Amino acid sequence: MERHEYDVVVIGAGGAGLRAAIEARQQGKRTAIICKSLFGKAHTVMAEGGAAAAMGNVNPDDNWMVHFRDTMRGGKFLNNWRMAELHAKEAPDRVWELEAWGALFDRTKDGKISQRNFGGHEYPRLAHVGDRTGLELIRTLQQRVVALQQEDEREHGDPEAFIKVFAECTITRLLKDGDAIAGAFGYWRETGDFLVFDAPAVVLATGGIGKSYVVTSNSWEYTGDGHALALLAGAKLINMEFIQFHPTGMVWPPSVRGILVTESVRGDGGVLRNSEGRRFMFDYVPDVFKDKYATTEEEGDRWYTDQANNRRPPELLPRDEVARAINAEVKAGRGSPQGGVFLDVSSRLPAAEIIRRLPSMHHQFKELADVDITQEPMQVGPTCHYIMGGVEVDADSGAASVPGLFAAGEVSGGMHGSNRLGGNSLSDLLVFGRRAGLGAAAYVDGLSARPATADVDDAMSEAVAPLERTGGENPYEVHHELQRTMNDLVGIIRKAGEITEALQVVEKLKERSKNTGSSGSRVYNPGWHLAIDLRNMLLVSECVARAALLREESRGGHTRDDHPGMSPEWRQKLLVCSAASDASGVTVEEKVQPSMRGDLISLFERSELEKYLTGDELAEYDAAVKES
């Protein structure tokens, strides 16, 4: 069997994985990048709006403290505050660094990086390239990897001496030596041959879990691989009940249902209307945000040109609020003909301006739905977009509880609390991708010996099993049933009875998945690949459902119809998932969040914190304010 020896193995080649790999290589570590698809195709390419970084290029009042506050507010104060702090402080450097690697962002009049408005961000903050920012980011990082390979070729005569991309390669198990990471086991999609990586450090950067849902903006790769690999290796997941349903996905045609319509449409002036033509978002501003949002259409419209004297329109509330509002309008019978609501930019901007600012949205609707967004409104509805939950990590280094295991980007948990702000994902993966790369390199430096090479017999028989079953269950059918179950029973609005029912279905599907068979050879066999991925999707779905059942409150990306309020007591608690290494089941435990550092909590007004914190916490706040 093919065996490779590396210092750091990065699983995932989206923004977080590439940034981590670049850092590990820059620290002198021999680094492997494992990529489930071709190099440069990862889900990051689909990010549209931009990367949030308080550079203050458009509004000089912006700074890391304002960004930190917005992030905590967006996450309803459940965020890991240290991550939110690091993120807000370091995002500008990470964006500027991309420019030195060749990225070409849109410009301000004075030649700096332009920044755009986005939901939940107080000032224009998102560095962007039209509405294809994710593509720019991944291409820049991809080209940076190539630049490093060219450097290595000049110096060592081999471009792959220090950093190599293993494209179309899937990891199915992490390997351990005792408690610590010893490598990873996987297969080449192209040939079906197995391969082993011997490495003391593994960085997970596998993105999210959206493929457990029917209506999703996520690509086929989002099967929760990293979440599951971490669980099976003994690491813990937090915040798994929090899933972001992006308010605006396409609703028609059915085959593209869920594909994203960027928030930039609203950031650039687009408005949401129901079938009665009403801008219904004015009816849905929650109390915690009342003083920050316009109460009339006139004020909201003035804000686009005069932000100092007006409050922002409620279309720019954080995503969880907008998604719930759309859901409620459709349920109340005020939806659009195809089951969404109207998102209109055609009556708000001249056609040429729409095409300049939103070129890929114009293209996407024209080609897929035969709708010209410069002439008529789009129809949109919520779509499963992002999981806030993920591997519990140390904020500074990205280290998980298993020695040698690191995680960054969507697969890690904590940074975004219960709800992520748009634009904070691209900056998250740059900031924490780099930190995980640094963390992994430092961990390798601190080892006295490499781990022993691990035995892979079990991993091998697990992976090959679906091919050896003849006449087994069709993996596509098991997958479809899981997607329908999660969508209908653990979706945007949840109830205890429905979640319990979902857990029963998941149990049955676990049994059925053990019996899935895949016909055909090992060469590029998607039926076989799906049968393997099912283990991960089922495990992650169980985490989501179990945590969602336990959290008896509504917060951010977790809305319980039977527990509609936000509870200060629950804010202090994280739900921590762990699993047996045979993937048989998930257990969830409560854990208390450490309270925010004094200098950070003092950045907020008491009147705001009163909406979120317990009496004891407010007393701590008063003490911290006194001290400073």
Add this chain to the structure above:
Amino acid sequence: MGYKAKFRVWRGEGGEGQLEDFTVEVNEGEVVLDVIHRLQATQAPDLAVRWNCKAGKCGSCSMEINGKPRLGCMTRMSTFEESETITVTPMRTFPVIKDLVCDVSFNYQKAREIPSFTPPKDVKPGEYRMQQIDVERSQEFRKCIECFMCNNVCHVIRDHDENKPAFAGPRFLMRIAELDMHPYDEVDRKDAAQEEHGLGYCNITKCCTEVCPEHIKITDNALIPMKERVVDRKYDPLVWLGSKIFKRSGV
């Protein structure tokens, strides 16, 4: 409403294969990739096809549909007659691994042969100042989703493997143009474009521009201007001819 469509899909691996006939359900609003997925789920679970985003943003599902290079996810079934047999084959310029999946490593090799962005050493991150108008030309080329259909369709290599070592293809000649037009790039790329990456092979037939799903004007905005930059040093009759024949915009 739904109907049964006739599909003819290339199946095979290890250098051998044949077109296989299928009858498959099609519903309103679907694209070719949806139908391929239905084949996988119901009739041919091991049918190999690349795809990721299903929204025309990642460039994975390049294939040839009735002989034309297309993204499977952006080709709507409503563009065909219901009675038509739709033939789906892998890209012709690259070796087939299995069914609709090709070995596209040629492209990654070429990407690595082009010297990277090289800014002046004394400009620090955060100090870059560029006007929108000066970045727009390169930005157009950075819309590229690397579907490699331009390289697939280019006749220089489509049926001429022997030209592959000396020719980067439209995708990477455009990358050279992108870097050459970057306000901060310091490398002189003109000689290398001609001598190492085969710019001279291009005779501006615009096939690449026609198949580009991002509607990038590869020939007019990247290849011809690059040829003009080269011609300062070297006479290229095609540039002269091209400037007579084609009306250019936005160069």
